[in-house]
Amino acid sequence: MSATTRNRDEIVGGLLIAALGAGVSYVAATHYPMGTAARMGTGYMPTLLGAALAVLGLLVTLRSLVAPEGRPIDGRAGARPLALVLGSVILFALLVGSLGVVVTGIITVVVAALGSRDAKWREVVPLAISVSLASSVVFVKLLGLPFKFWPFP
Known part of the structure; x- marks a missing residue:
């Protein structure tokens, strides 16, 4: 695989992670009660964790966009x-x-x-x-x- 392919794969992977996190956060926030920090509802932690996952996915994507092309990686998994x-x-x-x-x-x-x-x-x-x-x-x-x-x- 070339470095260009690696960056493209990281961009797609980051976007998929961000979409998954946003989806989890949306479903949890709209279908379950949030509560407060003192009395957390069933949607509190899934919403926060989904949002954190979305942010991490966006960070992976941004890093892939601005990082110099790295060394080629071997895409084979043993x-x-x-x-x-x-x-x-x-x-x-x-x-x-x-x-x-x-x-x-x-x-x-x-x-x-x-x-x-x-x-x-x-x-x-x-x-x-x-x-x-x-x-x-x-x-x-x-x-x-x-x-x-x-x-x-």
């Missing part, structure tokens, strides 16, 4: 990274009930990292442990989601 990242999401859904959030989180981060040729074990393992523990504390302990923390009672 099957291995795609399969491992998507597989890790499916693996999480299958294992979280029996192994708990901590162990399942570690496994899925490691599996997803296998999709990168640049992944180094001495970086992946601490990342997997810290991300898994932090997300487990937030979602299970602080937010009280009904998941097992550990595989044992």
